Amino acid sequence: MAGNGVLELTDQNFAQEVLQSNVPVVVDFWAEWCMPCRMLAPTIEQLATEFAGKVKVGKVDTDSNREVSMQFAISAIPTVMVFHNGQVVKKFVGVTPKQEFVGALQKLTS
Numbered sequence: 001m002a003g004n005g006v007l008e009l010t011d012q013n014f015a016q017e018v019l020q021s022n023v024p025v026v027v028d029f030w031a032e033w034c035m036p037c038r039m040l041a042p043t044i045e046q047l048a049t050e051f052a053g054k055v056k057v058g059k060v061d062t063d064s065n066r067e068v069s070m071q072f073a074i075s076a077i078p079t080v081m082v083f084h085n086g087q088v089v090k091k092f093v094g095v096t097p098k099q100e101f102v103g104a105l106q107k108l109t110s
Contacts, residue, residue: 005048009056011067017058024108025056026101029072029079031063036095037078043098044080047105054109064090084108 009017009027018025018098028038028044048057062069062077072088074080082090082104 004045005057006045006053009058009060009065009068011065013044013070014060014065015055018083021056021083021086023055024105025058025083026051026105027071027073027081027083028057028059029062029077029081030059031061031077034077038079039055040080040095042100043096046098047101051105051109055105066107082108 006028006058007017007062018027022093026044026047028040030040044057044059049057051057060068076093078093078095080092080096080101082101089108092100
């Protein structure tokens with residue numbers, strides 16, 4: 001369910017797209033059946049548009065990509081992590097206001 005500049009991240013492409021990225025990456029861990037995840041989706045798409053060229057934005061379907069989900073100990077969804085230089089620099093659990101994401105990303109991109 002990725003779209004509008006949002007990458008579909010998988011167990012196979014996660015290391016290349018996120019851990020080896022030369023720009024910050026926002027990763028939304030979600031699942032199709034999760035209503036809060038669906039509520040957060042428009043915010044994630046807006047971030048992809050607003051930070052295009054400065055930040056990558058992607059989604060990991062936790063049901064289909066268990067390796068990555070277990071690697072980062074995802075126990076509640078939605079969980080959004082911000083990676084920079086291959087490291088988690090910020091973690092948000094639950095539906096989070098857009099301004100909190102924007103604030104974290106502006107620190108990394110300015």
